[in-house]
Amino acid sequence: xxxxxxxxxxxxxxxxxxxxxxxxxxxxxxxxxxxxxxxxxxxxxxxxxxxxxxxxxxxxxxxxxxxxxxxxxxxxxxxxxxxxxxxxxxxxxxxxxxxxxxxxxxxxxxxxxxxxxxxxxxxxxxxxxxxxxxxxxxxxxxxxxxxxxxxxxxxxxxxxxxxxxxxxxxxxxxxxxxxxxxxxxxxxxxxxxxxxxxxxxxxxxxxxxxxxxxxxxxxxxxxxxxxxxxxxxxxxxxxxxxxxxxxxxxxxxxxxxxxxxxxxxxxxxxxxxxxxxxxxxxxxxxxxxxxxxx
Numbered sequence: 001x002x003x004x005x006x007x008x009x010x011x012x013x014x015x016x017x018x019x020x021x022x023x024x025x026x027x028x029x030x031x032x033x034x035x036x037x038x039x040x041x042x043x044x045x046x047x048x049x050x051x052x053x054x055x056x057x058x059x060x061x062x063x064x065x066x067x068x069x070x071x072x073x074x075x076x077x078x079x080x081x082x083x084x085x086x087x088x089x090x091x092x093x094x095x096x097x098x099x100x101x102x103x104x105x106x107x108x109x110x111x112x113x114x115x116x117x118x119x120x121x122x123x124x125x126x127x128x129x130x131x132x133x134x135x136x137x138x139x140x141x142x143x144x145x146x147x148x149x150x151x152x153x154x155x156x157x158x159x160x161x162x163x164x165x166x167x168x169x170x171x172x173x174x175x176x177x178x179x180x181x182x183x184x185x186x187x188x189x190x191x192x193x194x195x196x197x198x199x200x201x202x203x204x205x206x207x208x209x210x211x212x213x214x215x216x217x218x219x220x221x222x223x224x225x226x227x228x229x230x231x232x233x234x235x236x237x238x239x240x241x242x243x244x245x246x247x248x249x250x251x252x253x254x255x256x257x258x259x260x261x262x263x264x265x266x267x268x269x270x271x272x273x274x275x276x277x278x279x280x281x282x283x284x285x286x287x288x289x290x291x292x293x294x
Contacts, residue, residue: 008083009092014059018051020183021151023277024176025050028155030284031169033291042158045106050151053100054115058122058146060093062133065126073194097123107154110162114154121146136203136212140184148280149177169287171230175223176280182219183273185212189265204261213261217254221247224279231286239286243279250275 004012025046029036036043063070063079067089071080078084084092097119104115121142124130133139152173156165165173188195188202189209195202203212224247231240250272257268 002085004078004084004088008078012060012063012078012084012089012092013052013056013096015052015056017059018055020147020180020277021055022047022051024148024151024173024280025155027176027280027284028152028157028165028169028173029159030281031152031172031287032156032159032165033288034159036159039159042107043155045103046111046155046158049100049103049107049111049115050154053096053103054118054122055147057093057096057100057119058125060089060096061122062126064089064093065128065131069191069194069198069200071194072197073191107158108162110157111154114150114157118146118150121150133200133202135201136185136188136206140181140203143184144177144180148180149173152176152280152284166287168230168234172227172280172283172287175227176283179220179223179276182216183269183276185216185219186265186269186273188212189262192262209261210258213258213265217258220276221250221254224250224276227279227283231283234286234290236286236290239282239289242282246275246279246282 026043029043029046063077063084067079070077075081079089100115100119101112104112107115121132125132125139125142132142153165153170156169156173157163185203188204189212191200191202192204192209194200195205203215206212207215224243228240228243228247231237231243253268253272253275257264257272
């Protein structure tokens with residue numbers, strides 16, 4: 001069997017998708033209040049695990065089990081196009097899973113446990129018989145928890161020597177996980193045709209294009225409003241103001257996006273999502289500035 005080119009493997013692992021969990025892990029690191037330079041190797045390993053390993057594994061797993069859907073929606077992807085031949089897609093997914101677990105052993109019980117949970121969610125999202133992505137509500141929730149909340153909590157816990165993060169840090173991680181559910185919905189607008197044919201119940205399929213767009217925007221906005229209120233209560237007024245400004249900018253883009261969700265989802269992902277994740281880091285610095293609050 002011909003081996004795939006390295007360029008095709010890199011495309012399968014989708015480096016562009018690694019940023020959210022790497023960023024969320026970094027937010028947890030900042031929120032922990034621990035000195036970063038003194039723990040630079042832990043930070044490096046955690047970022048490596050969150051993005052190029054666990055997230056990359058999830059991409060390979062998803063592309064393997066979605067190869068029939070991708071043949072309709074995106075036939076030029078590595079597996080349906082034949083650039084990843086035979087069962088190489090599955091072998092890469094399994095190999096990257098093992099490599100992720102190996103690296104995770106260097107991050108202590110919290111890091112290893114988080115990696116195991118993240119990998120379980122990655123396989124459960126795409127692989128039958130569970131295949132969470134068959135239901136857009138459950139599938140997007142699994143992605144949001146894995147990409148944002150789990151990565152944040154892991155970063156905070158690893159920096160604290162395995163101690164449970166403060167309750168306020170956990171609350172922020174949960175809220176941004178909920179918001180990420182809406183971000184995941186944005187990715188589904190490009191795959192409506194194939195999802196319908198293959199019985200994948202994404203939110204655009206279940207709720208219709210307009211209903212899914214409104215839901216995605218609402219799910220992204222409400223957690224941020226709650227975060228703003230929490231930061232004000234904690235005395236981090238300037239941080240709350242900054243997140244409010246970011247949310248206003250998102251609101252302008254949301255109004256524009258909802259006028260033509262299918263055509264504008266990609267643009268919104270490129271410009272609106274960075275505003276959302278910028279607020280995550282602002283909230284992490286708010287916790288650091290207030291000593292973690294609790």
